Amino acid sequence: MNNYLVSIKEAINLVNTNVLSKKPKKVLLKDALDLFLAEDIFSPINMPPFNQSAMDGYAILYDDKHQNNFKLVDEIKAGDNNKRTLNTGEAVRIFTGAPTPINANAVIMQENTEVNNGVLKIDDTLSDYKNIRLEGEQIKQKQIALQKGEKLNPAAIGFLATLGITEVSIYPKPNISIIVTGNELVTPGTPLEFGQIYESNAIMLQTALAKKGFNKTNIIKVKDDYAATKNTLATTLKESDVVLISGGISVGDYDFVGKALLELKTEQIFYKIKQKPGKPLFFGKNQNTVVFALPGNPASALTCYYIYIESALQKIIGNPNYSKSTVELTLENEYLKKGTRGEFLKAKTTQNGVEILGSQSSAMLNSFAQANALIYLEDDIKIVKKGEKVKTYIID
Numbered sequence: 001m002n003n004y005l006v007s008i009k010e011a012i013n014l015v016n017t018n019v020l021s022k023k024p025k026k027v028l029l030k031d032a033l034d035l036f037l038a039e040d041i042f043s044p045i046n047m048p049p050f051n052q053s054a055m056d057g058y059a060i061l062y063d064d065k066h067q068n069n070f071k072l073v074d075e076i077k078a079g080d081n082n083k084r085t086l087n088t089g090e091a092v093r094i095f096t097g098a099p100t101p102i103n104a105n106a107v108i109m110q111e112n113t114e115v116n117n118g119v120l121k122i123d124d125t126l127s128d129y130k131n132i133r134l135e136g137e138q139i140k141q142k143q144i145a146l147q148k149g150e151k152l153n154p155a156a157i158g159f160l161a162t163l164g165i166t167e168v169s170i171y172p173k174p175n176i177s178i179i180v181t182g183n184e185l186v187t188p189g190t191p192l193e194f195g196q197i198y199e200s201n202a203i204m205l206q207t208a209l210a211k212k213g214f215n216k217t218n219i220i221k222v223k224d225d226y227a228a229t230k231n232t233l234a235t236t237l238k239e240s241d242v243v244l245i246s247g248g249i250s251v252g253d254y255d256f257v258g259k260a261l262l263e264l265k266t267e268q269i270f271y272k273i274k275q276k277p278g279k280p281l282f283f284g285k286n287q288n289t290v291v292f293a294l295p296g297n298p299a300s301a302l303t304c305y306y307i308y309i310e311s312a313l314q315k316i317i318g319n320p321n322y323s324k325s326t327v328e329l330t331l332e333n334e335y336l337k338k339g340t341r342g343e344f345l346k347a348k349t350t351q352n353g354v355e356i357l358g359s360q361s362s363a364m365l366n367s368f369a370q371a372n373a374l375i376y377l378e379d380d381i382k383i384v385k386k387g388e389k390v391k392t393y394i395i396d
Ligand SMILES: Nc1nc2c(c(=O)[nH]1)N[C@H]1C(S)=C(S)[C@@H](COP(=O)(O)OP(=O)(O)OC[C@H]3O[C@@H](n4cnc5c(N)ncnc54)[C@H](O)[C@@H]3O)O[C@H]1N2
Pocket: 180, 181, 182, 184, 185, 197, 198, 199, 200, 201, 202, 246, 247, 248, 249, 250, 251, 252, 255, 278, 279, 280, 294, 295, 296, 297, 298, 300, 362, 363
């Protein structure tokens, strides 16, 4: 393995340039929520498809000489297939959503009218197309309804349904597998023996993924055994678009992940980043499968997930704004940085800025549990003082 340490900026760039969107797929509208359009969508119809009454009342055809005392000639309710016209001075009883007579030029709310012996009297001002939703006023046939790259929220899905669209082409979500390695790991719910710890990375990564809409993840556990690691990886790499591996990526005698990945012809794009925590992060590709081997220390694994994997997944699902950006916040407490690696510090936003939390060790999650931000200190920073602006990634 090439042991050159890439910088944080290089690593972010390498992830963003090497991860590609999945091939677009047509899905039913109901399955497209929060996904990104892979093509422009043009309206197949005018919307509304005909002039519609916006009120319960009376549709009229008025002119300078016919401003009141309209003759009632018909009734049209919503859904009626009635394409009639009016003579000037005529009116029809009409209801919200019903097609107005082709040449009607106003609808008067029933509250402002009176009918006696089939004659309509109006106590309202008249203006052209008052209370009429005109054919095509929302969108005309062949006009662009939504553009490629737009995220389909419930309103967008509803809008497309109003146009009669049933399927859309989106970038599908990837199949994600999480492989957890380590002989010391025990599933919570069983008593611990000496030397064992509870396995926590799988559920942590699984819920972090679920928070972003990646609800279906496959979790596989493997012992620190080379053959088992290699066999598990071989099948998982074939079946998944993204494989996240936790642990076994460092230099110990029982860290088999790197060796197995290379043996399986995984292209190493980088291994090790000049950062704390999460130095031994491996990123590569095996055919079209994206592989991240995360350091087993829980806070390292989660930090790497937020900084590198979250944006990679957004790119896979075609989000045009996939890159994560920092905000500049005012620091509440001083911090002395040791060493020359860039650092991500567990932090919490406050009313006035951001506070660095305790327990920064990569083995600890107690303060990460309170954190809603990661402060990013670049390699060359030695000290950050209270009142200084710091680059901060918000965890949302
Ligand atoms: N000689 C060196 N040793 C280590 C180095 C180094 O550069 N040279 N780097 C250290 C750093 S930094 C990290 S981070 C870790 C990464 O090691 P691995 O990715 O191989 O992870 P493991 O050794 O398997 O585990 C590390 C730590 O995390 C615990 N762990 C692992 N998986 C889980 C899990 N699913 N749930 C909860 N806890 C987990 C594990 O028990 C270990 O305590 O390497 C350092 N060593």
